[in-house]
Amino acid sequence: MKFRQAVKSDFMKSYKIFTLSNSIKFLINPATRVTLFIRCAQFSPGFLFWIFRNFLITFFNIDFGKGCKIGYGLRVPHPIGIVFGGGSIIGNNFTIYQNVTIGNKRDYYPKINDNVTIYCNSVVVGKIVVEDNVIIGALSFVDKSLDMGTIVR
Template identity: 40%
Template sequence: MSSTAEAEQRTEPAARGKISATVADWSRESKPFFAWSPSRSLLATLRAYERLRDSRLPWNAVLRRLVVFRHRFWSVVTGADIPLGCKIGGGLLLPHPNGIVIHPAAEIGPNCLIFQQVTIGSEGNGVPRIGGHVDIGAGAKLLGAIQIHDHALIGANAVVLCDVPAGRTAVGIPARIL
């Protein structure tokens, strides 16, 4: 591999001008310490719980309880139902987290964008798996054992019940692929 290709591979996705579907851009979740950003504070509690979840140290048990309390607080403030322990890739953006509901077993890839009133849930036969850099419009419903591939777009108020190929757009009720 040439040194130019190696340097390009090490460069962060945001620096290259495009968003990666595989490498998490953690700057999308960061916030200044005292800034009022409820959605990023909610995500921070999810990440803190992930760090503390498997630790057996006695003081981490106390910290876990504090993180659970913080998560409940930010869930009430944002109106989002995102359970602790969800499989969410880094770089998630929730510009307006009000009404977002995510099933505990759903998987979300890195660098996704989810707007308000989105439901990612079960239809009885499984839960959605969402690839990297997927943008989900306001009010969309993703139900059942479906696969949303990388760089897909889900339109506002779409009801997605089938797989969405990479780089394609799903719109409508029920959703159709454009």
């Protein structure tokens, strides 16, 4: 995965078409701007990672752990209070809402596959696999693997 492709996929997930006005919206809108900073943190080496991580914490209250991998098409509609654990692996077309934690349980992190949406105030932890096309509803606690197409309420 490359930085430029990841940022372009995030842009296309939000705006579908590349125009000058959409490019300006992308840079002004906090929901899309935060995806850019997450990508910067994800692809930055050493010292630069810590700068972008601190920027995310300070301005968006988003904690991005070193080593977290996120696939193409990230969407963060309400960018506040999110935790991405350092060992988490997240697939393509991922949507995450406010106050969600993707973290460790007994030193293991989750693997989240493609086309997953996690709604507000949810927690996903542990050595689990969240399969494709899963929706995790608001106020959910997930510490067990979820099969393809599951909806957690």
